Amino acid sequence: MSQTTTMIPAQSSQSANPHHLADKTLIIFDWDGTLMDSIGLIVEAMHIAGEAHGFKTTDKAVKDIIGLSLMKGIELLYPYSSDKQKLLIQQSYADYYIANSQRTPFFAPIENMLQTLQRQNRQLAVATGKKRKGLDRVLDASDSHHYFVMTRCADEAGSKPDPQMLTDILQYTEQQISDAVFIGDSIYDIQMANSLGMTSIAVNYGTASSDELAAQQPTYQVNTPQALAQLLCA
CATH class of the missing domain: 1.10.150.240 (Putative phosphatase; domain 2)
Incomplete structure (x- = not known):
């Protein structure tokens, strides 16, 4: 599969320009199928x-x-x-x-990507459909707590596409919607970001097909973890 980045027209006034992501100080990830190969x-x-x-x-x-x-x-x-x-x-x-x-490791380039984003002084967070107990278990197993300033789970803030997880993270980090980007692999992820008008990146290597994700009109769409890392770290 190609590692190129597919641009999707934004619904908002923000331009779908990769350089725009350099301004994002808060990067929020889904977990399963986005960071972890689960x-x-x-x-x-x-x-x-x-x-x-x-x-x-x-x-x-x-x-x-x-x-x-x-x-x-x-x-x-x-x-x-x-x-x-x-x-x-x-x-x-x-x-x-x-x-x-x-049997559920990070996708190959993900940990290097997280390290690079930290060095760029980005704040990283997680918004996941997992329960708190389940997320903490995989954070422990992958030794990755230290990458994230905040994590939010479905049993704390409602199931996606309810945007409460994202609003809780924004409040905790004192960031604005315009400062943030959300990355996910399901239609519920993109619906959640769209409900707030938040910049979104849909990844085609997880649960939903490229066409299903494109129908939700994410700001960006990428085919591989490598392409995600290139887009975010540029």
Whole structure:
């Protein structure tokens, strides 16, 4: 796949010019499928969990709920399950994911990118559909707490595309919307940024297809982690 950056016309008055990103002092990332190569394990764990309690779904259906909170995703995938079954699926998913979480590294160029952005005195943050317990676990395992001035999770601020995670991060860092850019791989990520008029970068290597992401009109769109690093660090 090409490592070029695909420009998407901005909905706002901001120009889709890579040099514009040099002015961004706050860079907010989604986690799964954006920084961490975890989509395969998420899909696998959801199949294992659903089938353990008598429910089946498709890879595409699971990918389509990634970015939402886990319980919201389960409700969408298995609408005919009882409340008790949903809780059991949630627990089975968590058990399997945790037991296999060593299989979810950062995408190859991501850690160097984070280090470069820190050297450029950018503030880095995370807004994720994970629960706090789950995010802290992977931050510990990847030894990456120190990169981020703030992290926000779905059980603290509502599931995407609710923008509360982003507004909480803005308030904590004392930054304006115009100072920030949000990067994600799902349609919910881009919808969340768009709801605030925040500059966004959609990455095509995660959950949603290039066409699905383009339909949400992100400010920028990139095909690979390498292209993301080139765009942000230029």
